[in-house]
Amino acid sequence: MKILVTGANGQLGSELHDILQKHSDKECFFLDRKQLPLDQTAIIQDILAMYHPDVIIHAAAYTAVDKAENEPDLADRINHLASEEIAQYCRLNETKLIAVSTDYVFDGNSDTPLKEDAPVAPINVYGESKLKGEHAIMKWHPESIIIRTSWVYSTYGNNFVKTMIRLMTERDEISVINDQIGSPTYAKDLAQAIVDIVDSEDWVGGIYHYSNEGEISWYDFAAAIKEVKGLASMIHPIPTAQYPTPAKRPRYSLLDKSKIHRTFGVEVPDWRESLEKMLGIL
Incomplete structure (x- = not known):
């Protein structure tokens, strides 16, 4: 089986590399932004054709959420139009596609x-570009698997956990x-879930x-990081209005x-357990 991973140097791409190299x-x-420049949509399908993959794991994205407000065209080109090109390639070549959304x-x-199936209604440019990417993928290659995730962190790259420690x-x-309420995602857990899906007999x-798993605020997340790392800094909880x-x-x-658990049987660890594992490696 040939697998092509986009976003090779990102948090998820790096974790996928660590897991897949053992298979x-x-x-x-593993293609980075130089090997697969997603902003140059006209050449994406030609580049993919050089590798003839059986599966594409599309982990690359424009993820600078605040910067996207001033670069809507670039965010759209990378998150929407590039995803459309990848989906078109997969349809034409009967390639399986797993794409990561938000x-x-x-x-x-x-x-x-x-x-x-909850109603979607993005409130920022980044979210809008990712939603358009979802629509394009499902239009051209409805057999694709799209995985929405949140609050991603890893030992690789820049993320909330590393910022809080610093x-x-x-x-x-x-x-x-x-x-702001949600749950973090340890990129290593998501990478393993994706590999498990690729290996699944049922697509x-x-x-x-x-x-x-779990439900926390960013403040709760920071407090756990502080506790696990044994840091002394005082953390003040504030509303979003105080941090525009x-x-x-x-x-x-x-x-x-x-x-995803019901369909593929993938493991979904508790957020605290995964944080402790990640900080044990960092």
Whole structure:
């Protein structure tokens, strides 16, 4: 089996590399932004054709949420139009596709865990571009699997966990938002879930949700990081209104993971357990 992974240097791409390199039954190709420039949509299908993959795991994306507000065309080209090209290639070549999306396709006004068929209504440019990417994938290659995830962190790349450790090491006090609710995703857990799906005997296309189990705020997440790392900095909980950003964030984006567990039997670890594992490696 030939597997091609986009976003090779990202958090998820790096975790996929670590897992897949142990699978001797698979020939894997990991493409970064230089090898597969998603902003150059006209050449994407030609590049993919060089590898003839059986499966594409599309983990690359424009993820600078605030910056996207000033770069809507670039965000759309990478998250929407590039995804459309990949889906078209997969349809023409009977290639399986797993694409990663985001909880930011929701407006955050729910009070219950979000199922895959919950109404979508992005409140920022990034979320809108990712939703358009979802629509394009399902239009051209409805057998694809789209996995929405949230609050991704890893030992690789830049993320909330690393930022909190740095800030709590440098400062005596920090402030963290306490009124945005969801659940973090350890990229290693998501990578393993994706590999398990690839290895599954049953391929069931559609949209799925995956994040770690549990329901917390960013403040709760920071407090756990502080506790596990034994840091002394004081954390002050603040409302979103006290920390304005160019892009709005969903107030509530907790994902319901029952469908992906029921369909593929993948494990969905508790967020605290996964955080402790990640910090044990960091």
